[in-house]
Amino acid sequence: MGASHSHRNKHCHSHQSPINICTKKARHDPILKPLNIQYDSKTSKRIVNMGHCFNVEFDDTADMSVINDGPLTGKYRLRQFHFHWGSTDADGSEHVIDGKVYPAELHIVHWNSHRYPTFEEAAKHPDGLAVIGVLLKIGEKNPVLQTIIDNLGQVKTKGKEHMLIKYELSSMLPKDLNYWTYPGSLTTEPYFECVTWIVLQHAIPISSAQLTQFRGLLCTAENEKPVPILENHRRVQRLHDRVVRSSCT
Numbered sequence: 001m002g003a004s005h006s007h008r009n010k011h012c013h014s015h016q017s018p019i020n021i022c023t024k025k026a027r028h029d030p031i032l033k034p035l036n037i038q039y040d041s042k043t044s045k046r047i048v049n050m051g052h053c054f055n056v057e058f059d060d061t062a063d064m065s066v067i068n069d070g071p072l073t074g075k076y077r078l079r080q081f082h083f084h085w086g087s088t089d090a091d092g093s094e095h096v097i098d099g100k101v102y103p104a105e106l107h108i109v110h111w112n113s114h115r116y117p118t119f120e121e122a123a124k125h126p127d128g129l130a131v132i133g134v135l136l137k138i139g140e141k142n143p144v145l146q147t148i149i150d151n152l153g154q155v156k157t158k159g160k161e162h163m164l165i166k167y168e169l170s171s172m173l174p175k176d177l178n179y180w181t182y183p184g185s186l187t188t189e190p191y192f193e194c195v196t197w198i199v200l201q202h203a204i205p206i207s208s209a210q211l212t213q214f215r216g217l218l219c220t221a222e223n224e225k226p227v228p229i230l231e232n233h234r235r236v237q238r239l240h241d242r243v244v245r246s247s248c249t
Ligand SMILES: NS(=O)(=O)c1ccc2c(c1)[C@H]1CCC[C@H]1[C@@H](c1ccc(O)cc1Cl)N2
Pocket: 079, 080, 107, 109, 120, 123, 131, 185, 186, 187, 188, 189, 190, 191, 192
C-alpha cells in the first residue's frame, strides 16, 4: 500500500465499527477500571422512529445520567439508546464474538460532556463518544424491554415520537459489567471515528416474539406505502492496527 494511501487511510477509515472480537486475542489491561454507570430515570424523554431504527432519547442538558471510569477519562453523558436487528433471529448484531452473530444489539450512546460543549461537537473527536454495546440472545421474555416494545405501536411510522416517562435503563443491563473496549466509529452515517466502544461480555435475553415486534416498525411515513424495518445492522469492519482490551482476564 503506497505511503500516501496508508497516510490517507490512517486519517480516514481505519477505525471503523463494528468488528469481530477475537476473545483470545483481547488483552486484559489492569489499568482498565470497572464501568461506573449512574442513570437517573427522570432523564428519559421520548421514543422516536428514525426511519432506519428507533431511538429512546434522554435529557442530556446536565450531567444527570452519566458513565465514567471503565476505559474512559471524565464523565460521558447519556444521550440515547437504540437497537440493531436482522430479518431473522439468525442475524442482527453488529459486533460479532469469535465469529458468533447474535440476533440483536443494544447501543447506549454517551458523549464527552467533560471536554466538549455539545453532542454534535463531541462527534467530531476520537474521544467524543462512548457507546455501550450489549448483545441480545434469544431467551425468555424480557420485562424491561417489554416497556419499550409496548410503546412501539405509538411510533410505527417514520418521524413519529411518543413520551417515555421515568424509564429505568439501568435495569436493562446485566449484573456483570465486564467488557471489551476498542477505538471505533459510528456504525451508520456519518461513520465518524469518534467512539470508544465498550462491548459487554454478558448478553441479555429477548424472546423471539419480542424481537419480531422490532421488525414490525415501518421505515416509511404515515401516508406512504408501508415498508417494515427488517434489518439495520452493518457488516463487520477490518481491525487494522487496533487492539481490543478486556476488563478481565
Ligand atoms: N450505531 S451507533 O451507535 O454507532 C450510531 C451511529 C450514528 C449515529 C448515532 C449512533 C446516533 C448517536 C446519537 C445521534 C445519532 C447520529 C447523529 C445524529 C446527529 C449528529 O449531528 C451526529 C450524529 Cl453522530 N448518528
